[in-house]
Structures are given as C-alpha cells and as structure tokens.
Amino acid sequence: MTVQFDKIVPPADGERVLVKDDRIIVPDKPIIPVIEGDGIGPDITRATRRVLDAAVEKAYGGNRKIVWFDIYAGDNALDKYGEVLPEDTINAIQYYHVALKGPLTTPVGGGYRSLNVTMRQRMELYSCVRPVFYFKGVPSPVKHPERMNIVIYRENTEDVYAGIEWPKGSDEVKTVIDFLNKQMGTNIRADSGIGIKPISEFATKRLVRAAIKYAIKRGRKSVTLVHKGNIMKYTEGAFRDWGYEVASDEFGDVTITEQELWDKFDGKVPDGKIVIKDRIADSMLQQILTRTNEYEVVALPNLNGDYLSDACAAQVGGLGMAPGANIGDTVALFEATHGTAPKYANMDMVNPTSLILSGVMMLEHLEWPEPVEIIRSAIEKTIQQKRVTYDLHRLMDGATKLKTSEYASALIENMS
Numbered sequence: 001m002t003v004q005f006d007k008i009v010p011p012a013d014g015e016r017v018l019v020k021d022d023r024i025i026v027p028d029k030p031i032i033p034v035i036e037g038d039g040i041g042p043d044i045t046r047a048t049r050r051v052l053d054a055a056v057e058k059a060y061g062g063n064r065k066i067v068w069f070d071i072y073a074g075d076n077a078l079d080k081y082g083e084v085l086p087e088d089t090i091n092a093i094q095y096y097h098v099a100l101k102g103p104l105t106t107p108v109g110g111g112y113r114s115l116n117v118t119m120r121q122r123m124e125l126y127s128c129v130r131p132v133f134y135f136k137g138v139p140s141p142v143k144h145p146e147r148m149n150i151v152i153y154r155e156n157t158e159d160v161y162a163g164i165e166w167p168k169g170s171d172e173v174k175t176v177i178d179f180l181n182k183q184m185g186t187n188i189r190a191d192s193g194i195g196i197k198p199i200s201e202f203a204t205k206r207l208v209r210a211a212i213k214y215a216i217k218r219g220r221k222s223v224t225l226v227h228k229g230n231i232m233k234y235t236e237g238a239f240r241d242w243g244y245e246v247a248s249d250e251f252g253d254v255t256i257t258e259q260e261l262w263d264k265f266d267g268k269v270p271d272g273k274i275v276i277k278d279r280i281a282d283s284m285l286q287q288i289l290t291r292t293n294e295y296e297v298v299a300l301p302n303l304n305g306d307y308l309s310d311a312c313a314a315q316v317g318g319l320g321m322a323p324g325a326n327i328g329d330t331v332a333l334f335e336a337t338h339g340t341a342p343k344y345a346n347m348d349m350v351n352p353t354s355l356i357l358s359g360v361m362m363l364e365h366l367e368w369p370e371p372v373e374i375i376r377s378a379i380e381k382t383i384q385q386k387r388v389t390y391d392l393h394r395l396m397d398g399a400t401k402l403k404t405s406e407y408a409s410a411l412i413e414n415m416s
C-alpha cells in the first residue's frame with residue numbers, strides 16, 4: 001500500500017507502524033501523525049510531546065524514538081487547506097495506523113458536524129476506550145477515589161450519535177412523522193423534532209468482542225454491559241443480549257455469566273474466568289459511587305458511554321486527568337477526553353495530563369512498557385509534591401500553581 005499527500009511531507013527518518021492479523025509491528029522509530037488541535041490544543045500537545053519524548057529517551061537512550069508527523073485538522077487545517085478535515089489527514093492516520101490528537105472545536109447548532117464524530121465514523125474507530133484510575137494525591141470529591149479502576153469501552157459509531165435527525169417543521173420530519181403516525185400506528189406530535197437511534201448486532205458484537213479481548217489481555221476479572229434495555233428493548237436491550245451472545249459464542253471457555261457464577265460457583269470466580277454481567281444505566285451511575293471496585297471493564301452504547309465517562313472521571317480528578325483513545329481494527333487515535341476549553345486558549349495554563357495519559361495509552365498500544373512506567377511515576381511524584389496546574393491547585397491546600405509548560409518540565413525533572 002502506498003499513499004500520496006497533497007500538502008504534507010512525511011518525515012524521512014522514521015518508519016511506518018504495521019498491523020497484521022490482529023498484531024501490531026512497531027519499528028524503533030515509528031512515524032506518529034499528530035494533530036495539535038484547537039483552543040488549548042497547541043499548549044497541551046506541546047507539553048505531551050516533550051514528556052513522551054523525554055520518557056522514551058530515558059527508557060531507551062536513543063535506540064527508540066517517536067518521529068512526530070504534523071498533520072492538520074480544525075483551525076490550522078482551515079488556514080492551510082481551506083477545509084477543516086482534509087483528506088491528507090484521514091489518509092495519514094489510516095496509513096500510519098497510530099496517531100495522537102488534540103481537541104477540536106464543534107460549533108453547537110449549525111456549522112459543520114463534529115469533526116471528532118466524523119473522524120471516528122470515517123475510519124471505523126468503533127471503540128472509544130477510556131481508562132479511569134486514580135493517582136494518589138489528586139483531590140477528589142469522594143472518600144475512596146482509589147477504588148476506581150475502570151476501563152470504559154464506549155461504542156463509537158451508532159446510537160443517537162449516528163447523526164440521523166431532523167428539525168421540527170422540516171419537510172423530512174413531516175415525512176417521517178406522517179409515515180409513523182399513518183403506517184406504524186404511533187401518535188407523534190406534529191411539532192416534534194425527530195432523532196433516530198440505530199443499534200446493530202454487528203457494531204455491538206465488535207465492541208463487546210474488543211472489550212472482552214482487552215479484559216483477557218490485561219487480566220481483568222469482569223466485563224459489565226451497561227444499557228437501558230428495560231425501556232429501549234430493541235436497541236439497548238438488544239445490546240445486552242448480543243453482548244452475552246458474543247461472550248458465550250466466542251469466549252465461552254474464558255467467560256461465565258454472573259448468573260452462572262451464583263448458580264454453579266457460589267459467587268466465587270473460578271480461576272482464569274471473566275464474569276460477564278449487565279447493569280441498567282441509571283443504576284450503574286449509583287454503582288460506580290457505592291460499589292466502585294466491583295467494576296473493571298465496562299461496555300456501553302454510545303450515549304451511555306459519554307455520560308458514564310464523565311461521571312467516572314469526576315471521581316478521580318476531573319476531565320484534566322482523563323485519557324482516551326478511539327480504536328478500530330487497524331487504526332488507533334489517542335486523544336484527551338476534554339474539549340478545546342476556548343477561554344484558556346494559548347494561556348499556557350490548563351492541565352495537560354489527560355493528553356499525556358492518552359500518550360501513555362499510545363505507548364502501551366505500541367508495546368513500549370518502560371516509558372509508560374516512567375511517566376506514570378513522574379505524574380504521581382509531581383502531584384504528591386503538590387506541583388500542579390490551576391484546576392488541581394484550586395482544590396489543594398499549600399500547592400504550587402504551575403503553567404502547562406512548567407508542569408511538563410516538572411514531570412521531566414521527576415523521571416527516574
């Protein structure tokens with residue numbers, strides 16, 4: 001496979017990451033495309049690159065190195081290409097298989113569709129993966145934040161995010177309402193807006209499959225399917241049923257259901273087994289507060305996943321600390337879970353930890369464990385020294401407030 005770019009030139013001194021039969025093949029100098037993002041994007045991306053480069057250098061002493069390849073999306077793409085999401089950008093991410101991305105602006109209401117959603121759908125990045133765990137010393141609103149150690153697998157391509165909706169009064173909505181009321185026996189008010197919520201067997205199974213594979217690879221003990229199937233039977237209820245189906249059909253030797261756990265094993269998980277359970281979404285929002293450590297890997301449809309991610313992140317330090325990735329069969333795009341926070345743009349002020357930890361997930365994906373450990377312990381040490389950015393500073397007594405760039409320098413200084 002070759003690729004041709006219009007306005008960008010790949011660096012000459014690196015090589016491409018390859019993916020073959022579910023395996024990733026990583027050269028010592030992988031080319032990693034990077035989108036700096038809008039708003040606070042440039043500040044946090046700059047900090048992240050410095051921290052990742054320093055940790056890789058510390059771990060491998062120059063034998064391994066990330067070769068960054070700047071690509072464009074959002075405001076800087078508009079300047080260079082006259083459009084917000086050029087083909088060069090999609091092509092580069094698909095060709096090089098692994099990329100890092102800062103946040104991108106989505107105007108509310110009119111304007112273009114979310115670039116983030118478009119990228120996920122165009123590249124079939126069907127799992128949104130968000131590990132949520134606690135660093136000692138981070139201020140938290142709960143008594144036991146250390147009990148949170150969850151990895152969220154959120155379906156990324158369908159549900160109400162499929163973008164199928166029509167405004168009140170439009171010709172389209174009239175046609176849809178007319179059809180539903182006249183032919184399907186519904187009674188929808190004429191002044192309604194309509195959105196469609198498709199949830200398919202195919203997309204559910206590939207998401208739950210990815211979540212179970214992750215649990216197997218990382219030695220996690222349970223996968224919980226979170227749904228609102230008591231109300232939305234044929235979408236969310238079906239999500240639950242298909243989730244159980246993929247577990248028993250494809251992973252029957254390593255999984256048991258919660259029902260079997262109690263019926264056959266008196267509640268004690270047999271060695272080497274992963275428990276598949278399910279929870280109703282509203283109850284799950286309580287469970288993560290009251291029985292936090294009973295959940296490990298959690299698989300959800302798109303909208304539930306969005307809500308649960310932020311609720312979990314709030315317990316361990318908020319959005320500034322929450323990493324994420326969008327992963328498909330061959331391509332993985334790592335990004336912070338927060339947005340562009342425009343009021344802080346170019347102020348060198350916000351917390352870059354979310355994007356740095358997304359970079360850590362990227363290093364894990366590249367199977368480079370040494371810099372992962374270096375960065376994790378540097379973050380823990382820096383936070384325990386109470387050297388933090390404004391968001392944590394306002395919640396901590398006696399802390400020193402650092403700029404984004406100073407915090408990155410503190411992390412590098414604390415690498416051992």
Ligand code: NAP
Pocket residue numbers: 040044102103104105106107116319320335336337338339340341342350351352354391
């Ligand atoms: P946001 O950018 O996530 O910011 C909301 C608030 O969260 C900020 O005002 C700030 O709170 C806090 N925050 C976010 N990032 C932080 C960081 N790195 N360090 C410390 N605090 C941080 O949400 P938004 O204002 O709703 O969205 C702004 C734009 O971003 C929108 O266009 C939205 O569509 C887009 N967005 C993009 C992505 C993405 O690219 N994946 C994701 C979400 C949103 P305080 O003011 O309280 O300090």
